[in-house]
């Protein structure tokens with residue numbers, strides 16, 4: 263029997279083509295590859311979280327509606343509870359949106375962008391329609407609207423990962439008005455900059471705004487995302503959602519983080535100051551072209567091949583992000599780190615570019 267069983271017979275072609283996400287683990291690196299908050303999580307907030315965890319948090323299932331966290335979110339962002347949903351990272355919310363609105367439909371994605379939209383769309387069995395951004399990574403609004411006419415879902419990221427630029431309110435309003443289907447705007451990096459599109463929610467019932475605790479709030483390890491949308495959209499998302507998706511510990515941690523958000527506002531201000539310094543240093547570096555960014559990372563290209571630069575930096579114990587996406591060939595993305603980390607990155611980058619340049623000329 264065992265020799266003859268082929269699980270693949272029962273698997274869709276799109277699933278077979280997917281490559282599992284198993285990122286390599288690089289120990290002891292200056293880690294600037296995943297846009298995390300580089301600062302130590304505030305000890306006083308950690309203490310408060312631990313104090314709120316009771317033995318019941320372990321034995322009992324969590325609140326399926328995450329009521330307390332949702333209430334805190336509504337107070338903080340000025341929305342009503344019927345407009346909020348939380349998830350196990352915004353990744354899970356993206357998958358649920360794809361399963362609910364994308365499955366069997368077209369999903370329009372403005373590319374290059376965050377790779378999870380395409381992956382989750384494929385898993386859900388959607389047909390992906392990619393609309394290329396322009397040379398500066400700006401949205402081509404009329405093409406998105408045209409493609410959106412026959413789609414079940416449109417996805418835009420603002421500030422966009424990895425380019426760092428943002429959509430304007432006018433652009434997103436045009437897309438919302440021009441498309442009948444739900445339009446996701448992923449604002450995972452909004453705390454760092456860019457236009458807040460939440461005011462559009464009152465006007466457009468097809469808007470879905472994604473947010474996360476993974477970046478500015480330093481909770482990437484606990485997986486908490488949330489979204490804002492009209493009740494008409496949440497009505498269907500709640501049918502698809504796993505009942506106990508967000509565990510007790512993460513619900514509590516996100517709640518406490520939000521109640522103490524001024525501590526993170528301070529960290530965000532520091533990160534943005536560091537971003538400006540890093541941007542200026544990269545702009546002045548010969549052979550480097552860097553893009554302005556509203557987020558906590560910078561996209562850049564260099565005169566030397568990106569893959570060589572990436573590997574050279576690894577040898578210097580600095581991990582940044584390279585890309586498999588052909589639309590991003592030649593580009594690298596560096597997350598803004600602590601002041602020390604950014605210094606290490608810059609001097610490693612200078613060294614590697616010099617070495618690679620000498621090899622080329624010598």
Ligand SMILES: *Cc1c(COP(=O)(O)O)cnc(C)c1O
Pocket residue numbers: 297350351352353354376419423448450473474475476477482485486487
């Ligand atoms: C990091 C990131 C997220 C956050 O994902 P989580 O699952 O909430 O950690 C969402 N969207 C984009 C574009 C991101 O870069």
